[in-house]
Amino acid sequence: MDPNELADRALDEIAAAADEATLEAVRARYLGRKDGELTRALRGLKDLSPERRAAEGAAANEAKARVDGAISERRAALRAASLERDLGGSREDLSLPPRTVRLGRLHPISRTIREITGIFATMGFESVEGPEVEWDYYNFEALNIPPDHPARDKFSTLWIENTAEVALARTADGGSGGSAPAPAASRPMLLRTHTSPMQIRVMEQRRPPVRVLVPGRCYRFEATDATHETVFFQTEGLAIDEQLSMADLKGVLYSAARQLFGGARKVRFRPDYFPFTEPSAEMAFDCIVCDGSGTTDEGNCRTCGATGWIEWLGCGMVHPKALERVGYDSTRYQGFAFGGGVERIAMLLTGTPDIRLFHENDLRYLESV
Ligand code: PHE
Numbered sequence: 118m119d120p121n122e123l124a125d126r127a128l129d130e131i132a133a134a135a136d137e138a139t140l141e142a143v144r145a146r147y148l149g150r151k152d153g154e155l156t157r158a159l160r161g162l163k164d165l166s167p168e169r170r171a172a173e174g175a176a177a178n179e180a181k182a183r184v185d186g187a188i189s190e191r192r193a194a195l196r197a198a199s200l201e202r203d204l205g206g207s208r209e210d211l212s213l214p215p216r217t218v219r220l221g222r223l224h225p226i227s228r229t230i231r232e233i234t235g236i237f238a239t240m241g242f243e244s245v246e247g248p249e250v251e252w253d254y255y256n257f258e259a260l261n262i263p264p265d266h267p268a269r270d271k272f273s274t275l276w277i278e279n280t281a282e283v284a285l286a287r288t289a290d291g292g293s294g295g296s297a298p299a300p301a302a303s304r305p306m307l308l309r310t311h312t313s314p315m316q317i318r319v320m321e322q323r324r325p326p327v328r329v330l331v332p333g334r335c336y337r338f339e340a341t342d343a344t345h346e347t348v349f350f351q352t353e354g355l356a357i358d359e360q361l362s363m364a365d366l367k368g369v370l371y372s373a374a375r376q377l378f379g380g381a382r383k384v385r386f387r388p389d390y391f392p393f394t395e396p397s398a399e400m401a402f403d404c405i406v407c408d409g410s411g412t413t414d415e416g417n418c419r420t421c422g423a424t425g426w427i428e429w430l431g432c433g434m435v436h437p438k439a440l441e442r443v444g445y446d447s448t449r450y451q452g453f454a455f456g457g458g459v460e461r462i463a464m465l466l467t468g469t470p471d472i473r474l475f476h477e478n479d480l481r482y483l484e485s486v
Contacts, residue, residue, distance in 0.1 A: 120158045120173075123147065124180035127155070131187045137195050144188050148181070155181050225486050226350060226475055229463040230332045233352050236376045240369060242330040242354060247315040249334050250277060253305035255314035260393035261438050268392050272310035273338040279306040308336035312353035313393065316435070316454050319355060320443040325450050327357040332459065343420045343471045344427060350459035355435070357445070357452030363396065363434060366453035370400060370432065377462060378402060383409060385426055394433025394454060401426040405465045420470050427465075430457025 127147045134140040147155045159181065162174050204210055223231070234244045262268050315331040331353040339345060356365070367386065374384045382402050389399035403409035404421035417423040432455030437447035460472045467486035469475065474482050 118154070118158070120155060120177040120180035123154055123158060124183050127184045128187050131184070131191050134191060134195075137192065137199075140188065140191055140195065147184055148188075155184060222484070224475070224483065225463045225467050225469070226459060229459055229466060230350065230352070232377065232466070233373075233459065233462065234330055234332060236373050237330040237352075237354060240328075240372065242328050242356070245315070245319065245329050245331055246333055247309075247312070247318055247331060249309055249336070251307055251309040251314050253307060255317050256307055256309050256311070259317040259439065259442055260313055261436055262392050266392060274310055275308040275336050275338050277306040277308065279304060309333075310337050311335050312351040312456050313454070315353055316355050316393070317439065317443060320357065320440070320445065325357045325359070325445065325452075327355060327452065330354050341473060342422075343473075344422075344461060344464075346460065346472050346476060348476070349472070351456050352459060353454065353456040354432075355452065355454045357435065357440075357450055359450060361434075361451050361453060363453070366398075366432060366434065366455070369453075370430075370455060374400070374402070374429075378465065382465075384429075389431055389433075391431055391433055393436050393439050394431075395436050397431065397433035399428060400430050400432065400455075400457070401428045402465065403427075405468065406470050420464075427461055428458070429461060430455050432456070 124147075127143065130143045130146075131140065134143055145153065147153050149156060155177070159174075159177050162170050162177060165173060234242075238244070256274075257263075257266075257269060257272075312331045312333050312335060315329075315333075319327060319329050319331075332350060333353075334348060335351050336348055337345075339347060341347060354369075356369070370386075371384070374382070378384070385401045385403075386398055389397045391397045404411070404418055404425055404427050406420040407413050407418035407425065409425040411418055411421065411423040411425040418425075421427050432453065435452045435454050440447040440450060440452075460475055463469065463475065464472060469486060
């Protein structure tokens with residue numbers, strides 16, 4: 118039969134179908150995969166000559182589309198009518214469960230920063246923030262790390278092309294097309310490798326006594342592993358006053374450690390070297406994965422690199438040269454500074470064995486901690 122006539126007949130039956138079951142039966146009769154009448158007509162096209170196939174094929178497909186469309190429309194109408202009946206004519210279905218309210222939450226790193234700043238706030242440290250794009254001067258030079266200082270090797274740096282300065286140099290050139298713009302090397306710019314530049318910035322702005330805590334993002338051009346990321350957070354502490362000593366530094370840090378970790382966690386305090394503190398020290402806590410043993414059931418502990426310790430922070434008494442540079446009288450004022458990793462604390466507080474889990478942004482993980 119001509120596909121168009123088939124479709125007309127189908128449309129009548131569709132319009133007459135009083136419920137979804139009848140409608141489904143009509144659909145099967147015309148469009149059923151095996152022997153729907155229209156399906157068969159379409160299948161028959163392949164036996165026709167190419168010219169006839171083109172003409173009749175178009176008509177048959179159009180007929181099929183009409184039937185498809187009519188069925189969808191009728192189905193929607195039947196559903197709406199049946200819903201209307203179920204609701205007894207009322208407009209709201211009070212038995213429907215309410216939509217769940219999806220509450221957001223803080224990222225574990227933000228939670229940890231709040232926890233740390235909260236603890237230091239109780240000891241009088243005000244939270245301040247500073248720039249992530251920094252001058253070489255603050256990141257290194259003013260911290261007693263001149264260009265050829267070996268300590269620079271510790272901080273694999275991501276440098277930034279100082280576009281403002283390049284543009285300035287171009288303008289100064291007057292567009293004469295002469296020499297190339299002066300390199301920005303005169304004032305190199307970088308992504309800060311630690312939060313310590315804020316020691317200098319804060320001291321430039323304030324007179325003692327100073328007590329600040331600086332949380333913020335840092336960047337290092339390094340391979341990642343369980344405890345290292347190229348982008349990570351630190352919190353920097355700085356206290357300057359007239360009678361501060363290493364004992365104050367240790368007291369503040371031990372108190373913070375007890376509040377953060379509880380009494381059971383072991384911490385280790387031992388000498389270290391930084392060009393901007395003298396004397397310097399580092400603090401570590403025992404590994405949260407292997408409990409300080411350095412090994413797990415699977416062999417060497419990957420989280421602490423089999424050392425049993427996770428380095429937390431570097432610290433020390435602010436170097437007199439740094440004090441003098443900002444115009445403080447180093448015979449009158451002393452102070453201490455410390456700068457530590459945030460993710461490592463977050464790992465400990467949430468039982469996360471690998472720092473990279475924080476940045477993968479897999480919500481299944483982030484919601485579980
Ligand atoms: N900024 C140092 C680092 O990232 C740590 C540090 C901070 C050391 C403050 C001493 C004083 O390694």
